Every structure is written in structure tokens, then in C-alpha cells.
Amino acid sequence: MMNYVIIQQIGTAVLLASLIGLERERKYQDDGHCGVGGLRTFLLIGLLGALTFILSNVSIWFFVALTVGFLAFIIASYVIASNKDTGASWIAAILVYLIGVFCGMQEYLLATVVALLVLAVLYFKSPLHALAKKLNKKEFISTMKFIIIAFVVLPLLPNVWIGPYEFFNIYVIWLMVVFISGISFLSYIAIKLFGTKRGIGITGFLAGLISSTALTLSFSGESRKNKNIINPYVVAVLVASSAMFFRILFEVVVLNASLLRLLIIPMLVMGIIGLFSAVVFWFKKGGKISEKAKNKAIKMESPFSLKPALKFAAFFAWILFLTKFASSFLEKAEFMLQASFQE
Secondary structure, three states: OHHHHHHHHHHHHHHHHHHHHHHHHHHHHHHOOOOOOOHHHHHHHHHHHHHHHHHHOOOHHHHHHHHHHHHHHHHHHHHHHOOOOOHHHHHHHHHHHHHHHHHHOOOHHHHHHHHHHHHHHHHOHHHHHHHHHHOOHHHHHHHHHHHHHHHHHHHHOOOOOEOHHHOEOHHHHHHHHHHHHHHHHHHHHHHHHHOHHHHHHHHHHHHHOOOHHHHHHHHHHHHHHOOOOOHHHHHHHHHHHHHHHHHHHHHHHHHOHHHHHHHHHHHHHHHHHHHHHHHHHHHOOOOOOOHHHHHHHHOOOOOOOHHHHHHHHHHHHHHHHHHHHHHHHHHHHHHHHHHHHHO
């Protein structure tokens, strides 16, 4: 068992490091010059990271010495050859070492997520630079606003239920604000990357896997701002609503597979009908978007809309209160009814 664990640690580290190494190798071949290193170098760095943590079980000083030595080597190499390669490759080398350490810790999910993020940042260098050039002041400010409400405000809120019938949870309510704002933000980015029609459709499918109601509320507000664009928003809502049925089937399979035989036919029928309706609206007359409408959609005032999100959060809180109140009322009524029968 011990040998299997070590093989898994080293194998995963080598595999993830090799993916990043292959990307760097491809980049250097396309550019016609050699940088930090290619496949072999990054593979060895990942292996070193995994072995460093494995050796820490013998003595923590092995981990400290090898880590300090590796960082010193990277810094010295960067100072000597800083004019031959970008800083991103050197930082990637350090991150590959950490990926190896994560694999040694058996934190395979964390290692995989970090590896994929590093791979994406390195591979999509040109699109990211192009996006940065196109980013205007309003878009940058909107991005900062979204980061603040999602990654600063939300983690600070207490996740406790308070108020009458314990219906109010500020964390859950604000999570809805983040989600609605995130849909608008994701839609804006998708439109910029894939065009108006495809961008709205992609957002509809992804958001529909989580909440078709939230998607519908967000896009209904967006459609009022862009009255020349109707069908894409209709398609997105239909796709989101259809995705809900497939999501329910997946949840049933995971939680209670015995219900699947009762639900699979009606859920599939409703989902397929919804997707067919989306296809009809996709090709319907008026589905083609003029260049003027495309430009108007891309030049929306801001990718961040807080007001619709707050409205949905207030509506969500009201629904929670009604649900808790109705549940409490029915429980009391049932208790009183049972007491009257016993008398």
C-alpha cells in the first residue's frame, strides 16, 4: 500500500508537470528560442516537488533545504537570463514545484486545479493580452466591484439563520446577489469572446445548470436594455430551463436512483421539447443580429449589474419567509387537528 501511494504521488506530479512542460515546449518551438525549460525540465521540477515533500517525512530539514535551494536556483537563473524569457515561465516553474508538493501531500484536486490554471494562463497568452487592451475603464471598475462583492464581502458574512421562523440568512441572500451579478458578468465576457448570439446561448446553458430562475431574471433585465436583441435571450432562457430537467435527473441518480425509472421519461420529454423550442427560436426570423445590434450589445454600459441582483435577493428572502411561515403554520394546524381527534 505504501509503494502504491508513493507511485500515485510521483505519477500525478509528473503527469501534471508534463502538461505544462508540453505547453512550454510548443511555445519555444513556435518562437524559435529556448527559455526556462521544456518538457523534461518541468517534468523534473514536478518530480522534485513531490520527492521533497515525501522526504519531509524523514526530516523537515530535507523539505526546507531542497525548497530554499530550488528557489535560490530559480532566482539566480532568472537574474542571469531575464532578458531571454518572460517572467511568466519562471513563475510557472515555481508553481510546478508547488504542484509536485501538493501531489506529495496527496492534495490531488488542488494540484490539478492549480495545474489547469497555470496551463490556461500560459496557453491563452495572446487572447488575455488582447482582452487587456480592449478593457476600458468602466469594465475594469465593474470587474473590481464584482471581485469585492464575491470574494471580499461574501466570506465575511455570517452563515446563520435568524429572524422570525429563522428565515433570514445574510450569507445565503448575498450569495444570490453574487450569483445574479455573476450571470451578467459571465454573459458580458461570453459576448465579448464568442459574439452576441453564441455568448448569450453559452451563458444560458451554464447558468441553467445551477438556477434557471436566476438566469431568467437576469436576462429579462438585459433584454430591456437591448431591445433589438430578442431571440438570443429567449434561446438562453429556454436552454436554461431545459438544462434544469437534465440536472434533476443527475441529482436523482446521485441521491435516490430508485426514482429514476419514474422520472426519466417525463424529464427527458420536457428537456428535449425545451431544447427543440430553443433550436426553433435560434433559426427563427429575427434571430440574425445586425451589426448595429451586435455593437450595441458589446458596448453595454457595464458588465456588472447590482440593482437586479439586489431585487432578486429581496424576492428570494420574501419567498424564504413565506415558505418558513407556511411550514410552521401547517405543522401547528396538523398538531391541533391530531389533538382534537384524540379528545
